[in-house]
Amino acid sequence: MTGRRLSTFEKYLTVWVALCIVAGIALGRAAPGLAVALDSLSVYQVSVPIAIALFFMMYPIMVKIDFAEVLRAAKTPKPVALTLFINWAVKPFTMYLLATFFLGYVFIG
Known part of the structure; x- marks a missing residue:
């Protein structure tokens, strides 16, 4: 095998994604008002929390251009x-x- 070895995070990425999905569902059930509170943080129908999260998702990719x-x-x-x-x-x-x-x-x- 050539190249570098996968880190623990990369190796179990599917598990981390599944855990985040389960945590999101549990958080939605435990605090149903949180979705309404996050939805109120929008400017011109653009959700600020989603915009911030998307920025942090795309920034590492953009840096490697x-x-x-x-x-x-x-x-x-x-x-x-x-x-x-x-x-x-x-x-x-x-x-x-x-x-x-x-x-x-x-x-x-």
Whole structure:
């Protein structure tokens, strides 16, 4: 095996995720008013606690960006343009069709 070994956290990541899910469910049952309190911490319908949590989730990934590679990607615009086109012109309609199919036909009950 080449490369570095997994840390204990990485090795048992599935267990940690499951424990966090169980802890979240237990916290929701034990303190049902907490969801309302957190929901009140929103600005222009944007939840501040969720925004903070998303920042801390994305920051480590953003720090590892190789900006030289980003500049190289800008020099070859075809793949970047194709990705932008797919993400902004095709995917929203695909997701709308999938949502309409599942919510309108499959899960109708």
